[in-house]
Amino acid sequence: MGVKHARDYGDILAELTAAVGLIEDSYVFFEMEADDWERLAEEDRREVHEALAEDLFYGLGTEPIITVGSGVIMLDSNLHRINILLGDTELAAVLLV
Numbered sequence: 404m405g406v407k408h409a410r411d412y413g414d415i416l417a418e419l420t421a422a423v424g425l426i427e428d429s430y431v432f433f434e435m436e437a438d439d440w441e442r443l444a445e446e447d448r449r450e451v452h453e454a455l456a457e458d459l460f461y462g463l464g465t466e467p468i469i470t471v472g473s474g475v476i477m478l479d480s481n482l483h484r485i486n487i488l489l490g491d492t493e494l495a496a497v498l499l500v
Contacts, residue, residue: 405461406478406485408499415497419456420449422487422495428472429455459485 408415423429430440432455443451455471462469463478463485470476474494477486485497 405464406499407480409483410499415499416453416456416460418495418497419460419485420453422485422497423455423459423471423474423476424449424452425487425494426472426474426489429474431472432458 428437429452430437433451435451440448459469459471459476463476467478467480468475473489475488477488479486483499485499486493487495487497
């Protein structure tokens with residue numbers, strides 16, 4: 404189903420892709436090993452992050468909190484945003500409206 408949004412999906416996806424890229428071990432979400440991740444070219448890493456962002460966007464429609472490596476992705480439906488956290492530190496926020 405995905406997350407309710409009023410902004411252009413392409414813009415949200417681009418921001419969410421960049422945000423999940425801030426989580427150094429985001430590849431763990433896809434059960435990749437660090438060595439496999441290191442061997443990927445930068446463009447391939449971006450494609451993995453985009454696939455992850457798409458999965459998160461739709462997953463947050465049913466699960467408001469999703470762990471990604473050492474980070475946490477949280478939907479704040481009251482403020483219409485997706486928060487990307489590492490511990491107590493907010494790495495990024497993606498606005499939905």
